[in-house]
Amino acid sequence: MADAELFVLGSGSKGNAFVLTYRGATLLLDVGFSAREVERRMELAGLDPSSLVGLALTHEHGDHASGATRLARRHEIPLLASFGTWHALAKGGEPCAFLPIGSAKQVEVGPFAVRASPTSHDAAEPVALGVTLPGGVSIGVAYDLGRPTQSVRWFLRDRTCLVLEANHDEVLLRSSGYPPVVQQRIAGSGGHLSNLDAARLLEDVHHEALATVVLAHMSLRCNTVEAARNVILPALLARGFQGGLIFAEQNGPMAAIPLHPPHQATLFG
DSSP states (O other): OOSEEEEEEEOSTTOOEEEEEETTEEEEEEEOSOHHHHHHHHHHTTOOGGGEEEEEOSOOSHHHHTTHHHHHHHHTOOEEEOHHHHHHHHTTSOOOOEEEOBTTBOEEETTEEEEEEEOOSSSSSOEEEEEEOTTSOEEEEEOSOSSOOHHHHHHHTTOSEEEEEOOBOHHHHHTSOOOHHHHHHHHSTTSOOBHHHHHHHHHHHOOTTOOEEEEESOOTTTOOHHHHHHHHHHHHHHTTOOSEEEEOOSSOOOOOEEEOOGGGOOOOO
8 A cells, every 4th residue: 555645536517526635644636515515425435534635726716616614623633725716716715724725825634745836727726736745756747727838847856756638639618508708718818728738738747756647627518538549548658758648536435546656656557
C-alpha cells in the first residue's frame, strides 16, 4: 500500500470531488456534491470523514463546491480557496474557517502543502490546485480551464500526478444538440478543455517523473472514453509516457490510485 493515494469520488458535469490521502490524513479537492453525499462516497471508498484535515476548492460553481461550506463546518476543518471563490461562497454558504491560497502563498494543512494558480474560466477567481507531500509526490488538479495559460503550464510542470480536464470531443460537441451559445461557452476561453487541448497541454508539461494522469470532468453528452483515449494516449506515448492513464467516472467512488514518489513510479500497463 502506498503512503499516498488518490480517490475519485466522482467527476463530471453533475459533480466533482477527489480525496488525497497520506498516512491516515485526508484532503478533499473540490466538493461538488452535498456534504452528506461526499461523506457517503468517502465511506464507500473505505475513508473516514473524521480524518479530514481540510478541503481545497478550484472555484465556487455548484459542481465543484456545493457541499463545501457545510462539510467544512461539520468537520471543523478549514476551506482553502482564492479570495474570489471565498467571497462568492460566503454570500450563501455556512460560515467556516477560511485559508486563502494563491501562487505566491503556500498553505499547509496536515502533511499537505497547497498552492494555487489562476485559470481562465467564467467564475469569480478560479484556480488550479497543486499539492505536495513528503517524499516527492506532487499532484496538480486543473479543470474548467478555458485556455491553459503560460502560468498554468508552469504550475503543472514537475508534478508526479495530474488530474486534468478532458471535457469534450470537438465533433461530438458540435453534434450534441446544445444551442450554439452553449457550445460557444463550452469551447470558449472561459469554458472547458477539449480532448485535443488536453493532449497538447500534456505534451507540454510531460516529464519523465510523471507517473499518473487522471482525465476528469468528461462530458457524458459530448465525450467518450474511447474518443479521449484515441487523442490523448498517442500524444502521451509519443513523449515517452510510461505511467498510468485513468478516466475519472461520474458515479464514483473509484478504486484507490496509488501515488508513488518519482523513484518508485510504476510502468503503464
